Amino acid sequence: xxxxxxxxxxxxxxxxxxxxxxxxxxxxxxxxxxxxxxxxxxxxxxxxxxxxxxxxxxxxxxxxxxxxxxxxxxxxxxxxxxxxxxxxxxxxxxxxxxxxxxxxxxxxxxxxxxxxxxxxxxxxxxxxxxxxxxxxxxxxxxxxxxxxxxxxxxxxxxxxxxxxxxxxxxxxxxxxxxxxxxxxxxxxxxxxxxxxxxxxxxxxxxxxxxxxxxxxxxxxxxxxxx
Ligand SMILES: [Zn+2]
Ligand SMILES: [Zn+2]
Numbered sequence: 734x735x736x737x738x739x740x741x742x743x744x745x746x747x748x749x750x751x752x753x754x755x756x757x758x759x760x761x762x763x764x765x766x767x768x769x770x771x772x773x774x775x776x777x778x779x780x781x782x783x784x785x786x787x788x789x790x791x792x793x794x795x796x797x798x799x800x801x802x803x804x805x806x807x808x809x810x811x812x813x814x815x816x817x818x819x820x821x822x823x824x825x826x827x828x829x830x831x832x833x834x835x836x837x838x839x840x841x842x843x844x845x846x847x848x849x850x851x852x853x854x855x856x857x858x859x860x861x862x863x864x865x866x867x868x869x870x871x872x873x874x875x876x877x878x879x880x881x882x883x884x885x886x887x888x889x890x891x892x893x894x895x896x897x898x899x900x901x902x903x904x905x906x907x908x909x910x911x912x913x914x915x916x917x918x919x920x921x922x923x924x925x926x927x928x929x930x931x932x933x934x935x936x937x938x939x940x941x942x943x944x945x946x947x948x949x950x951x952x953x954x955x956x957x958x959x
Contacts, residue, residue, distance in 0.1 A: 741823040742807040744814060753826060763803040764834070765956060773931055774798035775956050786959035787931055795938040795949045799835045800928055800956035801827065808955050812926055815954075816864050824864065827954045828871030835952060836876055842950065845918045847873045847880050848941075850925040850933055851887040851910070868954065869924035878922070885923075885937060886911050903932045910940040923951040930957075 738747045742758035754762070765776050770785035772793050777785050802808040814820040815827075832839075849869035857863055866882060873880035888911050897905055923937050928951070938949040 739820075739822070741820075741826040742811045744811075744820070758807055761807060762830075763805050763808055765800050765803055770798075770959075772798065773928065773934075773956070774800050775928075775959055776803060777959070788959075791931075791935075793931060793935055793938075794942060795923075795931075795934055795951055797950045798928065798934070798956075799831070799838065799922075799950065799952040801831050801834060801953070802955050804927060804929075804955040804957040812955050816926060819861075821862055821864070821867055824867035825871045828868050828875060831868075831872055831952055831954075832875045839872075839876055839878060839922060839950075839952075842920060842922075842948075844878050844920050844922045844950065846884075847876075847878050847922045847924055848885050848937075849880075849882060850923060850937060851882075851885050853887050865925045868926065872922075872924060872952070881918075881921075884912055884914075884916055884918075885940065886913050899930070903930075903935075906932050906936040907939060910936050912940050912944040916941075916944055916946065918946050920948040921946055921950070923949060925951060925953045926955065928953040928956040 738752050739745065740747055740755040740758055742754050745755050747755060768777050768780050769775060770777050770788050771783045772788040773785060775785040811823060815823045847869045849863060849865035852863045870880055887909055921941060923934055928934060934951045941949050
């Protein structure tokens with residue numbers, strides 16, 4: 734059985750032999766544009782400030798961020814379909830775009846490994862895949878930076894995040910990640926699907942830095958407004 738290729742943005746069926754976004758979506762990709770926050774890479778409205786609202790309020794221990802798209806349509810629906818409707822085939826498109834935009838920077842930074850934000854075991858089982866890992870795997874293939882899925886582990890699956898306030902959520906997240914075994918990495922790139930407040934990336938960073946990683950960067954398909 735042959736599945737027709739679909740546009741990774743609007744999910745429209747593409748003409749036979751075509752791949753990637755359809756004509757309409759190709760020109761409506763909401764890329765993150767300059768000026769951006771020095772910390773998380775989020776688009777900011779003026780050149781005067783160095784940081785976005787979130788990063789100005791909360792000290793962040795990661796070293797830099799490389800988000801691809803603003804979290805607005807058509808990216809929102811696309812990423813939600815990737816995550817919840819099993820549209821795993823979108824991941825290579827986003828990886829390719831990420832490498833097109835940031836690949837040289839990743840190489841210039843001398844990143845030793847790409848690490849996807851892990852899912853809880855139970856969630857991984859019910860979903861069947863980790864969208865962050867699909868993205869990381871493809872970025873790794875394109876840049877030849879090694880993928881490491883054996884380092885960062887998600888634990889502490891007790892309290893549903895939705896029931897917590899923002900600060901409780903951050904605290905809960907800080908304890909949600911751990912590093913397995915001894916790692917010998919200096920610089921890593923964390924990959925995730927959506928960056929919202931940065932609490933997840935911060936929690937991953939803290940776990941990695943506690944275990945000897947010197948510099949932590951992240952990349953994400955989308956980033957929400959501050
Ligand atoms: Zn489309
Ligand atoms: Zn920021």
